[in-house]
Amino acid sequence: MTRELIYVAVFAALIIALAAVFRVVPGASRRRLRRSVLLFALHLVVVVITSALALSRFDELALGFSLAGELLRVLLMINLAALAVFDLLAPLTRWDFPDILHDLVVGAAYLVAAGWLMHKAGLNLTSIIATSAVVTAVIGLSLQATLGNIVGGLALQVDESFQEGDWLEFENKQQAQVKKVRWRHTVLETRDNDTLIVPNGQLMAQSIKVLGRRDGKPVPHRQWVYFCVDFRFSPADVISVVNQALIAAPITGVVADPGAHCICNDLARENRDGYILYAVRYWIDDLWRNDSTNSDVRERVYSSLKRADIPLAIPAAALFLEQEDSAKAERKLQRDVQSKLRTLDAVELFKSLDAEERRALAQTTRRTPFGRAEVITRQGAQANWLYVLAKGEVEVRVSTSEGDRRVAVLRAPSFFGEMALMTGQPREATVVALTEVECLRIDKADFQGILQRRPAIAERISEILAARRVELDAARGGLDGDEARSHRLSHENLRILNGIREFFGL
Known part of the structure; x- marks a missing residue:
């Protein structure tokens, strides 16, 4: 009994010390600390119940609760060790680890601890493993979709296909920023400040474009702004006018290298358009600002063309009749x-x-x-x-x-x-x-x-x-x-x- 009280006192001291440290460590997971506090509370309750049963001469029940208390004690040790390694030492060494790695390490330690305790209690692990294999197969068939999402989450975390903070574009052209990759799903935020919860299995089953990243490193993302001018004006003149306006003064959000420039993107498409299609290509490093930056570029193009007396093309489908004298x-x-x-x-x-x-x-x-x-x-x-x-x-x-x-x-x-x-x-x-x-x-x-x-x-x-x-x-x-x-x-x-x-x- 004295040994159990010593364990309780040591655990209480460790949790209080970790809680104090967590208050000053940025980014520390208080959710994991709460898990340790819950395990400590359960351990304390089991210790009290075991002591009461022992005093009441219920020896068999006391033995069962004693084993449960030992299991909770080992689990609590694992959690406290994980807190020290992943939430205190990792930030100090600037080790950026995925959350799933923490969960895998802790889960594996749980399994090893449970197996050791069962062996210590004299249970036949071989028969338990054989029975567990049959049960696992049944559960796997019934939870196939869920397990697929979990495996997808593991794959995304291990191979780092994308990271938190990356911008993704899906097959339907929807763009969103990665906020969190969890076991079953990935949390995304759209430009409209909406949150998308996408199952990891769906992410693994489609082609995804990672915006602004090449060879695993962030790079400026290229944007396009299109405009049209009719055939009366030389493409060389139009491009010269727009390029001069683009380099005359910086545009907020547009990076200096590579520099923004205008190109002749296409002539009359499908032999039906009565104008030349131009495009301004420029690069941005803040994908949240793409709409406002596009607007600033369009404003620069419009004013530069108007100064040069080059009107934007009237849509070919529109017909204006005006009697001029x-x-x-x-x-x-x-x-x-x-x-x-x-x-x-x-x-x-x-x-x-x-x-x-x-x-x-x-x-x-x-x-x-x-x-x-x-x-x-x-x-x-x-x-x-x-x-x-x-x-x-x-x-x-x-x-x-x-x-x-x-x-x-x-x-x-x-x-x-x-x-x-x-x-x-x-x-x-x-x-x-x-x-x-x-x-x-x-x-x-x-x-x-x-x-x-x-x-x-x-x-x-x-x-x-x-x-x-x-x-x-x-x-x-x-x-x-x-x-x-x-x-x-x-x-x-x-x-x-x-x-x-x-x-x-x-």
Whole structure:
């Protein structure tokens, strides 16, 4: 009896110590610890019952409960040893083992312990094994599907066909992420945050694509976005326009290597489509974000094609009839000019122009849309045009030795790139679209005729540009005091005016 009490005390101490350690070990299985606590409770109950029966002179019953207590004690030892090895030592050595391995080791130890105890009790193991074989065959036939799932689970764990966290695609194109491989089934989560419970036997019976994994190692997964353009536009031009937009600025979720690019995927399929099929190929490393990344890529493709005046193809099954005459076309053109004129009227830079000059400018400007996160101008680039921000928001970034930093956020109506247009200087900052943006692009040729007719406008424009530069420098903290600001304003005004006269030949 004293020995049994010692066992109980030792087991209680070990369980309390393991429970304390489990509270600080990340990922430790409390379910397994609860199993040990349950075995300990059963062992304690059997010890108490055995003691009571022994005191009551029920020797045969006491012997039976004594054997049961010994079996529970051995099982509890096995469980505590498994906790120490698999839940404490394995994390310390960074050994990532499958759950089924733990269950197999513990189950085998249970069988060995049971056989040893039966042999110790004087039972004939040969006859028991022969009888068990017949019973096992009957049970195997009746539980064939269940056993098939269990064997499938063992195979999946042993050969590591896929691992927890992998994305799978089934024959029906359903995609899901592996969360847990259990004895009978595998737990999967879909993109809709639904949980799939798939029997392991079904997984073994079909072809499964493991996404984003090659030679057992994770690799970026390739995605496709398709679009169509009709035959009026050269594939080389379409591919060039889209590729320039793809590399101009990073797209969230798209990896840099391999780089995203556009290809001509097919001409008229089955001789019935009236357009060329293109595709953007790109790679992602976070499969949860594929929908939002696809959307960002489509937005980039759409805005780049629209800037290049390349429309997406109209479906071949659709037929549009519209009576077009010169009067209707003129009305449409005038509406567009009026819209551009309202934007120019709201910008301070053009207030020195009279109504006719602004209208002439509105007639020659062209609309240039940009998608969110696209680079509109890049610091150091040579480009002799100005952008008038008609819709949306942009941020102005400057690259320094300490890295890129934001210096301003512009909201419509506004303008940027004025120094490149008026003086021919390289871009002094990078401008990136924060939202979907529409700009009016004014080239040097559009402005040159106005300045040639009225050179005095250059003086007013230089004053506006000088004031804007001085305000920006003051906001950065580069100017202190009114006197320094006044001196800088005068200097910038003269420098810009001379630059305008030289660039436009005034």
